[in-house]
Amino acid sequence: MLKKRESIDYLCEGHMACAGCGEVLGLKLVLEAAGPKTMAVVVPSCLGIILGPFPCTSFRVPTFHAAFETAASSAAGIANALAAVGDEETTVVALAGDGGTTDIGFQALSGAADRNENILYCCFDNEAYMNTGVQVSSSTPQKAWTMTTPKGKPLRKKNMVEIMGAHAIPYCASACSCFPGDLRNKIREAKKIKGMKYIHILSPCPTGWRFPENQTPTVGRLAVETRYYPLYEIRDGREYRITHQPLDMPVGQYLSKQGRFKHLTEEDVEFIQTDVDRKWNELQLKASGGGGMNSKGRPAP
Amino acid sequence: MRMFLKGNDAAAYGARLARPKVIAAYPITPQSPIYERLSEWDGQGILGARMMRVESEHSAMAACISASLTGVRTFTATASQGLALMHELLHFASGMRVPIVMVNVNRAMAAPWSFWSEQTDSLSQRDTGWLQFYVADNQEALDTVIQAFKISETVLLPSMVVLEAFYISHFMEPVDVPDQEKVDAFLSEYEPAFRLDTKSPRSFCQTVSQAQYAQFRIQRYEAMRQALKVTQIVDQEYGEMFGRRYGLIESHRAEDAEIILVTAGTIGGTTRVVIDELRAMGKKVGMVRIRVFRPFPKESLVRTLHHAKKIAIIDRNLSPGQEGIFSEELKSCLYGLVRDVPVFSYVLGLGGTNVSPAHIRSVIEMTERLKTPPTGPIYDIEGAHA
């Protein structure tokens, strides 16, 4: 006997995401966890296409498809309007891609964080401008191929989670659309908090990362299990908590699955592994309250 | 209540009396005092709006648009570079048919850097689908802000109320600040025609087809055309309530004038004084001040100007490759409707330089003297742009 499915989908079938899309997995989970009393802002990105062509929408919550740079500022406007009429219940979510967050939308995001606007900002990171055909963004990982960096991106990925952590907002987290339980927990956690919440959701993209469309779950899991993309939370810019203990596999297992990395040499892979190791150690230190501070951000005895 | 106010303060009072629920703003000279006054009231707990102290004008407009779509009355203010930064979103706001009211303090556009008055910043935005009002004094600034909310909320298009840097923004004048109750009676609570609603979830601003887009554009155009009538009705209602009305244009002694001088903003005030002087000397001169620039008051202008022998128009702006923008718009509206009245296009006050009564007299004198207008704008009146 099957148990009745509790989760309700706030995304309709019939949307135009690519087959195998890792981003819409995360979107589905975000909308489900946010619930019916939600207003969403979407900006140009794959999400804008997934939203659907007028007059048919795939979203079951009121949504505004705003200008590219304005995910955070538009969401903040809605949040303030709701507060002005005394609505404390409705959750306002800003949904943007990596380009709309780390590049063109960065200013508005930083401003909203600075003002501690009462919004939940979710960045769906497929690590390039995918909607427009795989152009590089500041969220593209180092050495990855894109159409505008055919020899591989020369410099490292912008670390949005740490940047948002440095804004000392109440809640900031990294998540992955292939870890549904972890992502749901984080959205639910965020919903409880009044103020600025930021969740960075790694979204594997078979089209742009160049892997077979059925491999999205594996690629997403490997990203985390190789510690390439750790799952963790930062509260108030100080309290770090790792939310998933990785299986600790070599990063080559993740990279070798993707065509965008197929040009990497052994040296490149070693370079990346060293970088991953260093970042993981730093993260562990922060999560254990090390570096001279305990986990509450106070000097350790 | 009668108060001695700077233009910025008058505008701020206008905004506060209209009871917006969300205000998003970013400071820029010479708008900053508006932002500061609103913030002061916010600090005192008497503003009644949520103040969003955003990190750029682009975010200010973005927040106003989405707040307005959520169903509340919104207001913002900016100038020059800030307005230009908002440009993309000005199209967005009118495309979404949100009734935002914005005060823009006309300030010269960089480069080079300048703080003083010029109309180019707001005129550059004339195709974005916003109503534009060019006020001549502090009282008109306050009154027009309140009127703008009612007009916008009727035709569902955003409005910008334009005041000149320093000549209005920082000059003090006696201003009649209306009572809140009277303003409430004139401008009732905002009821949006459509809004983001969790009880009826819909998506706003999806991608449309070519034909759908064309349809929306035509509908917006018709709404702007409708705004001519609505502006007049609202102005009349305002006059009945508060005793002051302004019309789409202000005409002064133009009925039997042979030379009519057309202008906008504070230059209108200076011109009025000169017209009276010259009339006292027996010259048949008159003046028209264009108050509403968008929608362009074609019929009113044609009716008022058609009998003139000569028309002189003064622009406080100069569009490279063309001429003064008011002149260009005026000529296009006269075409085919008024027999060949020569229009003499003058450009004065660029960069915020002073336009004095002497300059106006020179304009009229030159207009009298010249048989036909030169091919381009006249900007080298003696003593001008100094």
Add this chain to the structure above:
Amino acid sequence: MSMKYRPAWDPENPFVAVSSGTTHIFKTGTQRSEKPVFVNKTASCRNACPIGINIPLAIHKASSGDMDGALGVYLEENPLPGVCGRVCYHPCEKECNRALFDEPINLRSFERFVSDHGRVDIRKGLPLGTRKKSIAVVGSGPAGLSAAYHLARIGYLVTLLEAQSELGGMLRYGIPPYRLPKSILDKDIQRILSLGVTVRTATKVGRDPAWEALKLYDAVFLAVGLQVGKNPFAGKEPNDSILTGTEFLRDPQRWSLEDENQRVLVIGGGNVAIDVARTLLRLRRGQGRNITVLCPEQRELMPAIPEEIAEALEEGISIINGWAPHGIRPTDSGGISLDLFRAEVKRDTATGNLRIVKVGEEARRVPAERVILAVGQGLDAGVLPRELEIKRDKILTNASKATSLPSIFAGGDAAGEKAFVADAIASGKKGALAIHLYLEGAVFDDELRDHQIGQSGSLSFQHFFEKADQPLYDLRNVVTFEQINTLFFSKKARALPGKLAPDDRKKAFEEVTGGLGAESMEMEWGRCFRCGTCIDCENCIDFCPDMSILKDMKAGSYIFNPDYCKGCGMCAVACPRQVISMKAEHA
């Protein structure tokens, strides 16, 4: 007044881009070229289990809080879960896919836990006694008990005939109580008898009654076991100092072996030898200095279960490997001495059998008071019908358990089955099904082909008698480790049950190995991959970007939505346990 100029809002014909419909009108299912198929498959543990128990299903039920359901899964195939939970050699654990990830699941402890904590009324829903044919089962060891159980469940009238005074065969008279407490055995047997099986103990068929008496029955299942301990010195015993392991274990107290000063040599390297040694140790209240196990096999080739050997060594039993006896002679003191040669065991390349081979010329002579021979068991052919064909000391049967005589079938040790409890139970079930098909006039191979589990040859009783609303199973398809998506699991060490300390346990017959406590058991079954079994984890649903996997609550299984499924195949990859596979759209 001015408000009347405001444009009217009609959501179906808006003047602003505000939606009025959903994307449901776009049937994205037209894109796909492959579709997901949901079919349960056989787990590697089930494939290895001679009885073919649906272990992952049992684990799924236990972890869902349905311990009774879990026991029910066992009882579909195996009437002796209490017994197996104590003494099975757990081939399932050897094949457990989890072993290739971290460590195998402690499945024997699981069977024990389920059997101890679950409660099932096995009579429910069964057509007991409705088939008016009667069957005699001769022998109540694991094979006979299993055959009786399954035949009764099918609806036949079963009579169980047992030579000894109590039921159980080797389970009672062979396996010592410190491995299998009698209370556990009795509980399993009572459950079988509750089906209405007629029992006649102290009844040795072939002696009294004679075989002809069995002609009254519509069919007979022979599960007489191998009761005769082999004695290579038979006829040459110098005195009473030799007995066989089977004789000893049947009644340990009978042989006056309590005196710890008596030197006893136990010959043999199998479970019987170990059981004999450890039983004798307990009889002597832990004084084991005069107990020695002697076998030709090297330590690693001893056929006894390695765990048993290890426990024996912990208890201080000495095991001497690589020696075999060739002669025996009496000593003046009334005992014997054994002549030994250096030996090893080698596999005969021709026959594949193991045989003892002399190594070098080394020889020893070892004195002892008693010798217990545990060198194998043979058929008590003297009590079988003369016409019954015997080959190499086993009742000859074909693949469907039929003997050379019509309506007589055989299984268990007597029919050459592997000498383990689980294999005996399996052969009893197979025999029951074979008898059923024989009585129905059906062909065994045809009927049972679809109920074969994996490639192993074990059968599923449950599958044979399944009702229409059972979830789809592809029994032949065995899930390998490579097919498990291990990225959905974290590593965790295996839980081990506690054991009594050797110095304490060797003094008495208390059960040596305990069960797992509830917390450890939960953690342990949590580690199980549940290969090939849909456990309603909803992972595929979570990983479907098109909301196209749905639950058919009535059928109790998952289905896909053909209107919108784009055929991306993520569900098949996201199913950690290989329930979903992608098939061509137009296949």
